[in-house]
Amino acid sequence: MDPNNVQSKNVSKNLSRFKVLFWVNEKMDTEILKVEELCIGAVYCQLMDMLFPDAV
Structure with a gap:
């Protein structure tokens, strides 16, 4: 997945x-x-890492 797109x-x-x-x-x-x-935020961190590697 391209994070710029x-x-x-x-x-x-x-x-x-x-x-x-x-x-x-x-x-x-x-x-x-x-x-x-989903309230604990772990999935959001994983999603951000998937979209923007090394950003989290």
């Missing part, structure tokens, strides 16, 4: 929590079961 692609503002979890689990190769598990 990060853009939104017709993203609906009303994503269900199931769609968000599916996307996160698919992209990050995780098994998160509840949206509340």
Whole structure:
């Protein structure tokens, strides 16, 4: 993934929590079961590292 080419692609503002979890689990190769598990920030750090290597 090219970090210089990060853009939104017709993203609906009303994503269900199931769609968000599916996307996160698919992209990050995780098994998160509840949206509340995203509150600790670890997934966000992993996502930032995936998009912008060595930035975190």
